Amino acid sequence: xxxxxxxxxxxxxxTAALRNGIARVLPAPRxxxxxxxxxxxxxxxxxxxxxxxxxxxxxxxxxxxFMTPADLSLSEAAATRDHLEMLRQIRGGxxxxxxxxxxxxLVRQGEYVLTPLEAAVASGQVDTVQFLQHHGARMxxxxxxxxxxxxxxxxxxxxxxxxKGQAPPALAVDCDSVRLPWSD
Amino acid sequence: xxxxxSPRVVAIVLATLITLPLAASLYQVPIQVSDSLxxxxxxxxxxxxxxxxxxxxxxxxxxxxxxxxVQARWLLNSVExxxxxxxxxxxxxxxxxxxxxxxxxxxAVRVRTWTDLAAFTVAFPVLIGIHxxxxxxxxxxxxxxxxxxxxxALGILVLAQQPPRSYVPAIACALLAFALSVVESGxxxxxxxxxxxxxxxxxxxxxxxxxxxxxxVGYFLVRHSLGISSPGIGGMGSGFGATFYSADxxxxxxxxHPLGFMAYNVASGLLSLLLSEPRTGVYGTxxxxxxxxxxxxxxxxxxxxxxxxxxxxxxAVRRLRVGRAAWSDADRAFTVxxxxxxxxxxxxxxxxxxxxxxxxGLFYAVAAFIAFRELLASMxxxxxxxxxxxxxxxxxxxxxxxxxxxxxxxxxxYDAFKLRNDWAEVLRPDTRENWPRDPTVxxxxxxxxxxxxxxxxxxxxxxxxxxxxxxxx
Numbered sequence: 001x002x003x004x005x006x007x008x009x010x011x012x013x014x015t016a017a018l019r020n021g022i023a024r025v026l027p028a029p030r031x032x033x034x035x036x037x038x039x040x041x042x043x044x045x046x047x048x049x050x051x052x053x054x055x056x057x058x059x060x061x062x063x064x065x066f067m068t069p070a071d072l073s074l075s076e077a078a079a080t081r082d083h084l085e086m087l088r089q090i091r092g093g094x095x096x097x098x099x100x101x102x103x104x105x106l107v108r109q110g111e112y113v114l115t116p117l118e119a120a121v122a123s124g125q126v127d128t129v130q131f132l133q134h135h136g137a138r139m140x141x142x143x144x145x146x147x148x149x150x151x152x153x154x155x156x157x158x159x160x161x162x163x164k165g166q167a168p169p170a171l172a173v174d175c176d177s178v179r180l181p182w183s184d
Numbered sequence: 185x186x187x188x189x190s191p192r193v194v195a196i197v198l199a200t201l202i203t204l205p206l207a208a209s210l211y212q213v214p215i216q217v218s219d220s221l222x223x224x225x226x227x228x229x230x231x232x233x234x235x236x237x238x239x240x241x242x243x244x245x246x247x248x249x250x251x252x253x254v255q256a257r258w259l260l261n262s263v264e265x266x267x268x269x270x271x272x273x274x275x276x277x278x279x280x281x282x283x284x285x286x287x288x289x290x291x292a293v294r295v296r297t298w299t300d301l302a303a304f305t306v307a308f309p310v311l312i313g314i315h316x317x318x319x320x321x322x323x324x325x326x327x328x329x330x331x332x333x334x335x336x337a338l339g340i341l342v343l344a345q346q347p348p349r350s351y352v353p354a355i356a357c358a359l360l361a362f363a364l365s366v367v368e369s370g371x372x373x374x375x376x377x378x379x380x381x382x383x384x385x386x387x388x389x390x391x392x393x394x395x396x397x398x399x400x401v402g403y404f405l406v407r408h409s410l411g412i413s414s415p416g417i418g419g420m421g422s423g424f425g426a427t428f429y430s431a432d433x434x435x436x437x438x439x440x441h442p443l444g445f446m447a448y449n450v451a452s453g454l455l456s457l458l459l460s461e462p463r464t465g466v467y468g469t470x471x472x473x474x475x476x477x478x479x480x481x482x483x484x485x486x487x488x489x490x491x492x493x494x495x496x497x498x499x500a501v502r503r504l505r506v507g508r509a510a511w512s513d514a515d516r517a518f519t520v521x522x523x524x525x526x527x528x529x530x531x532x533x534x535x536x537x538x539x540x541x542x543x544x545g546l547f548y549a550v551a552a553f554i555a556f557r558e559l560l561a562s563m564x565x566x567x568x569x570x571x572x573x574x575x576x577x578x579x580x581x582x583x584x585x586x587x588x589x590x591x592x593x594x595x596x597x598y599d600a601f602k603l604r605n606d607w608a609e610v611l612r613p614d615t616r617e618n619w620p621r622d623p624t625v626x627x628x629x630x631x632x633x634x635x636x637x638x639x640x641x642x643x644x645x646x647x648x649x650x651x652x653x654x655x656x657x
Contacts, residue, residue: 067642067646068640068641068642068643068646069646072643077643079645080643080644080645080646081605082601082605082643082645083605083608084604084605084607084608084636084637084641085640085643087608087637088637088638088640091637106645131608134612134613134614135613
């Protein structure tokens with residue numbers, strides 16, 4: 001019975017081939033019968049959108065993928081040139097001269113405890129040093145020598161020249177007697 | 185009655201899910217010092233709205249933007265009346281404009297079937313991710329006028345899709361008048377009216393065309409009588425090849441023979457819309473050629489835009505070669521989109537900025553939706569292999585555009601940090617001689633600055649370092 005069906009089908013195909021020409025005998029491409037598969041194939045795009053939206057909504061709720069940590073220290077704000085954040089913390093009573101934690105990767109690898117001025121010098125930002133000075137950071141004979149030595153260790157000539165310009169005229173800088181957060 | 189699982193409702197939910205976080209990112213941006221503080225000060229010191237209107241022609245020899253200052257004044261008044269912060273009012277308006285743009289886009293594309301929805305999932309990321317849309321979010325003067333023009337232009341397109349109504353001419357004139365009074369690109373609203381009428385979209389009647397044409401003719405007559413000219417070369421900096429030139433450098437280099445540079449700008453403006461390259465007239469590909477450094481952001485932007493533009497071109501060839509009488513509603517809307525893109529590109533003749541071509545970017549996204557829908561609808565008649573290849577290409581394209589969308593969040597945070605830090609230079613304790621002498625202006629400046637200090641923004645130092653290479657050109 002099955003062989004008979006196959007035989008009739010082959011005969012029908014051969015007859016059609018004779019009637020329509022040899023080109024039609026070639027196997028026809030499989031065709032989609034409705035628009036649904038197309039929609040299903042485009043579904044990953046929708047999934048992309050939902051995933052991104054969910055990520056962004058999470059960011060607004062609790063997990064902050066693109067947000068500054070809430071416990072940012074004044075020294076960290078100085079290291080990242082976040083002047084307005086520094087101003088916000090100064091207004092909130094933060095001390096301009098107190099050393100504080102600076103997370104790894106902000107000035108260099110490894111966590112350090114630095115004053116805001118040290119953090120600004122370590123990250124090579126003269127304008128942040130000036131900003132801190134204008135708001136009352138202590139830069140006198142006891143602090144400036146350490147800053148100059150830190151700038152020299154960093155090989156930051158511009159910073160070093162600026163700090164030397166701020167130092168008292170008679171100040172003799174001896175970097176061997178200054179304790180630096182790092183020496184390489 | 186529309187069911188909760190209808191394609192239209194799903195499209196609205198998707199758009200809302202994408203837009204709300206974007207609105208939150210936008211709201212974090214403080215009022216900017218450049219471009220915003222000056223008009224706010226002008227608006228607050230003027231004796232009345234009437235005086236602002238009268239003084240508007242004197243603010244610049246090349247612009248006539250009275251509503252720029254008047255709406256700033258209205259917003260300042262609303263701060264006084266409600267007691268809320270300046271940021272809440274000014275950024276609140278910006279967020280409202282964003283919502284309006286999204287809502288009008290959703291209405292304009294008319295998602296009705298599941299195939300429409302599939303096209304929407306690709307076209308909506310195009311709308312948000314194209315660099316010209318981001319330009320509507322980054323800048324404010326103190327309100328983003330290009331976003332306002334975009335709302336007006338899309339509003340006309342939506343009106344044109346409806347049956348003719350008696351009130352349409354009045355609304356079209358109001359939208360055109362408002363758009364023209366905030367920025368010169370408002371003339372694009374008239375282009376949309378003319379395009380809709382030429383494409384025989386049913387909502388725009390002859391009376392609308394006549395009324396808006398009279399209005400724009402009147403506008404140019406007023407400009408002429410006030411002696412306001414168009415900005416020429418050297419008014420703003422712009423790019424050429426691989427280099428960005430300052431206004432003075434442009435004048436020195438092209439001032440004597442400007443036509444070639446203008447043609448370059450128009451062609452570059454069009455290419456920027458179609459391929460996301462160049463940006464502000466500077467070709468990233470030329471920089472790549474010169475330096476050998478290829479940034480991933482350039483690849484993502486150009487590939488996503490190129491695929492989208494190819495689909496748009498395919499649609500144009502397939503559908504528009506038949507006579508206008510045989511066009512469908514989608515064909516008519518598509519034609520208007522193409523016209524707006526072309527005319528918008530021509531507005532970049534003197535210099536290129538992303539903002540100038542931002543309205544064209546909106547219509548590019550509408551055209552992309554129409555083209556993607558046609559492509560999806562044609563898939564059942566294609567072979568399985570062809571359909572699969574197309575679907576994979578669409579998924580890749582949607583993925584790239586969605587990646588660009590995420591970059592808008594990154595850039596907005598970057599922008600917020602930069603703009604907030606700009607306030608460090610205002611009212612500096614060591615430069616008291618530069619502080620405003622007028623007590624009202626000083627109090628206003630101090631209050632806006634205090635708001636900027638109080639609201640924390642994300643520091644780029646705490647954002648993924650790879651973001652610069654993948655999202656910022």
